[in-house]
Amino acid sequence: MDFRIENYPIIFDEVEYLHPQSAWLMHAPLAFLLVEVLKPKIIVELGTHVGYSYNALCQAVKKLKLNTKCYAVDTWVGDKHSSFYDESVYIKLKKYQDENYKDFSTLLKMTFDEAVNKFDNGSIDLLHIDGLHTYEAVKHDFETWLSKMSNRGVVLFHDTEVREADFGVYRFFDDITSNYKKYFNFKHGHGLGVVLVGSEYSSELINLVEKFKNEVFYEKLFYSLGSVISLKVENLELKKENSHFFIRVLRKILKILKIIK
Numbered sequence: 001m002d003f004r005i006e007n008y009p010i011i012f013d014e015v016e017y018l019h020p021q022s023a024w025l026m027h028a029p030l031a032f033l034l035v036e037v038l039k040p041k042i043i044v045e046l047g048t049h050v051g052y053s054y055n056a057l058c059q060a061v062k063k064l065k066l067n068t069k070c071y072a073v074d075t076w077v078g079d080k081h082s083s084f085y086d087e088s089v090y091i092k093l094k095k096y097q098d099e100n101y102k103d104f105s106t107l108l109k110m111t112f113d114e115a116v117n118k119f120d121n122g123s124i125d126l127l128h129i130d131g132l133h134t135y136e137a138v139k140h141d142f143e144t145w146l147s148k149m150s151n152r153g154v155v156l157f158h159d160t161e162v163r164e165a166d167f168g169v170y171r172f173f174d175d176i177t178s179n180y181k182k183y184f185n186f187k188h189g190h191g192l193g194v195v196l197v198g199s200e201y202s203s204e205l206i207n208l209v210e211k212f213k214n215e216v217f218y219e220k221l222f223y224s225l226g227s228v229i230s231l232k233v234e235n236l237e238l239k240k241e242n243s244h245f246f247i248r249v250l251r252k253i254l255k256i257l258k259i260i261k
Contacts, residue, residue, distance in 0.1 A: 003208040005218070008033050011225060016059050017096060020233050022052035024130075024158060026189030026226025034194070035060035037205055038154060040068055040125030046112050046141055047131035048072040051093040053158075057128070058101040070105040073115040074131075112141055119148045128156040135168025142176065151200040161191030169193075182206060184213035188223040 005011070011029040018025075035043075035057060043061070048054045054072045061068045076090035090109065097105055108115050112131060127149060129141050142155070149155070159169045173193045177183045182196035196209060212218045 001202065001204040001207070003037075003204050003211060005221070008036055010036050010060065010063065011222075013059075013063065015056060015229055016100075017052060017055035018229070018233050019050045019052045021050050023190050024053040024056075024192075025230050025233060026223070027053065027158075027186070027192050028056040028229060029225040030186065030192065030194075030222050031056045032060045032063075034126065034154065034156075035066070035068075036064055037202075037208060038126060038152070039064075039066055040154075041150075042119070042124045043068060043070045043126045043128075044119065044124050044145075044148075045070075045072045045128040045130065046074075046145070047129070048074040048076075048093070048107075050089060051096070053128060053130065055096065055101075057126075058097075058105050061104060062101060068104060070101070071108055071115075071119075072105070073108045073110065073112055075111055076109055113144065116144055116148065121147050122150050124148045125150050125152055126154050126156070128158070130156075130158040133159050133162070133167045133169050135166075135171050138169050138172045139175075142172070146197065149197050151198040152205075153196070153198040155195045155197055157193040157195070159190045160185050160193040161187050182209050184209055186212075186219050186222060188219070189226055 010032045013029075013032055015028045031053065043057055045054045045057065051072070054070070058070050061070060074090075076087070076093075090107075094107060097107060108118070124145070127145060129138060129145075131137060131141055138157070157169055157173055159167060160173045161170060163170055170191070173185065173195075176195060177193075180195050180197055182201075183194060185191060185193040194209070194212075196205070
């Protein structure tokens with residue numbers, strides 16, 4: 001079956017959960033598409049932080065009314081790449097999840113190595129690896145979780161285009177794609193690599209991967225869709241800053257007029 005992008009208007013859906021701190025902003029439309037094409041039984045995300053990418057995956061599951069279980073694995077304390085943060089990040093995400101996706105989503109507050117044994121071998125259809133981004137860490141995460149992937153398993157790697165400091169996702173992605181030939185990589189939004197690691201896929205998904213790998217139209221399309229999201233977040237942040245500035249100025253005026261202390 002040939003893949004036809006016009007059959008998937010979900011890529012134009014509004015993203016319901018926006019977060020200015022997310023480096024994944026531009027990839028929600030692709031997440032929506034992959035969920036609809038793959039229709040995964042189990043989705044696992046390794047490294048969730050503020051939850052933008054995970055909530056995008058959950059949004060697609062809910063919209064499509066799929067019988068999918070979603071799991072986010074994170075310690076929610078941070079690392080040297082995402083920075084360290086306090087408990088409020090987890091609390092905010094947990095509240096949003098409980099209000100919107102509690103029927104099929106679970107937050108696993110633990111290390112990736114602690115979580116791996118909670119899943120049966122061959123059970124995960126979609127795995128998003130977005131934890132510590134050194135070469136050694138990404139290699140370890142991939143090799144540790146590979147046996148959990150199903151015969152139609154798809155793995156996402158974020159930051160495939162970051163080549164600064166000790167980021168090593170791009171090197172590991174180059175390594176594994178010499179063995180796994182069904183893959184593509186979008187360079188925008190710090191890079192998102194998609195790799196098919198199983199052996200049983202629909203002809204449509206295989207056709208999608210080949211098109212996305214070889215035809216520049218698709219990367220330009222998703223770059224454009226992602227840019228709209230980024231601009232929307234920037235606009236919201238600008239409005240917030242202007243609002244805060246107005247309030248500060250107003251308070252100063254009221255103090256001068258001795259209306260408030």
